[in-house]
Amino acid sequence: MSSSSSSSPRVACIWGANGISGTAMIDLLIEQSSNEWNHIICISRRPFQLDSKDNRIDFISIDILHSTTDEIVTELEKVNGKTITDVFHYTYIEKSNEDELDKVNKILLEKALDACVKISGKTIQSFSLQTGYKVRTRLIFFIVEVNLCTVLWCS
Amino acid sequence: MLKLIYVQYYGVHKGKEDLAELPFVEDAPRHTGANFYFTQEDLLKDYAEKYQWRYIITRPATIIGVAKG
Numbered sequence: 582m583s584s585s586s587s588s589s590p591r592v593a594c595i596w597g598a599n600g601i602s603g604t605a606m607i608d609l610l611i612e613q614s615s616n617e618w619n620h621i622i623c624i625s626r627r628p629f630q631l632d633s634k635d636n637r638i639d640f641i642s643i644d645i646l647h648s649t650t651d652e653i654v655t656e657l658e659k660v661n662g663k664t665i666t667d668v669f670h671y672t673y674i675e676k677s678n679e680d681e682l683d684k685v686n687k688i689l690l691e692k693a694l695d696a697c698v699k700i701s702g703k704t705i706q707s708f709s710l711q712t713g714y715k716v717r718t719r720l721i722f723f724i725v726e727v728n729l730c731t732v733l734w735c736s
Numbered sequence: 737m738l739k740l741i742y743v744q745y746y747g748v749h750k751g752k753e754d755l756a757e758l759p760f761v762e763d764a765p766r767h768t769g770a771n772f773y774f775t776q777e778d779l780l781k782d783y784a785e786k787y788q789w790r791y792i793i794t795r796p797a798t799i800i801g802v803a804k805g
Contacts (some may be wrong), residue, residue, distance in 0.1 A: 606799075680770075687775050687779065694780070698787060702787050703787075706789060707790040708789050708792075710792070712773045712797065
């Protein structure tokens with residue numbers, strides 16, 4: 582990806598913007614000048630949860646799973662999403678059943694892809710997908726406990 | 737809320753028989769059994785080829801952080 586000063590400013594679209602990775606990406610982008618990134622479109626099911634403030638940020642709160650692609654596109658149109666150049670995809674829904682996990686997360690990405698094609702298929706240059714697995718607090722406590730036990734045992 | 741993200745791509749959440757070969761390397765063949773990231777990867781590849789986008793798929797190891805809500 583070129584970041585030379587001669588290239589025109591980029592427009593980011595972040596799916597899953599309220600999460601751990603989305604938040605980090607927003608913070609990273611707003612640190613850069615508006616010559617690099619002049620518009621940051623954030624999408625999440627939940628309303629804006631972030632501490633980041635920047636006039637380049639537009640926030641869309643929409644339930645992707647239960648909205649049609651056209652409904653998502655309409656929201657993107659409202660924030661002038663026609664010039665998106667770079668997409669960052671971080672959405673994830675947890676399901677204990679493997680088939681359901683596959684199905685639901687495929688739908689999330691598919692709707693994001695279809696919406697991107699409709700709104701800015703020709704201006705998009707790159708699409709970034711992050712893989713990972715979400716674990717909540719209990720595992721951290723488990724790790725801390727194990728480490729603590731090891732420390733106690735060693736001493 | 738504290739959260740962890742780790743490399744589900746290599747099947748670390750699955751039984752031993754489905755785990756990718758160690759050590760995990762980027763160009764290793766896919767592990768046996770299903771993984772929704774394979775579905776997503778194939779989907780993204782198709783769109784990227786069709787619409788001539790560059791694409792990148794990241795596989796972070798453990799990310800520890802805080803998320804609200």
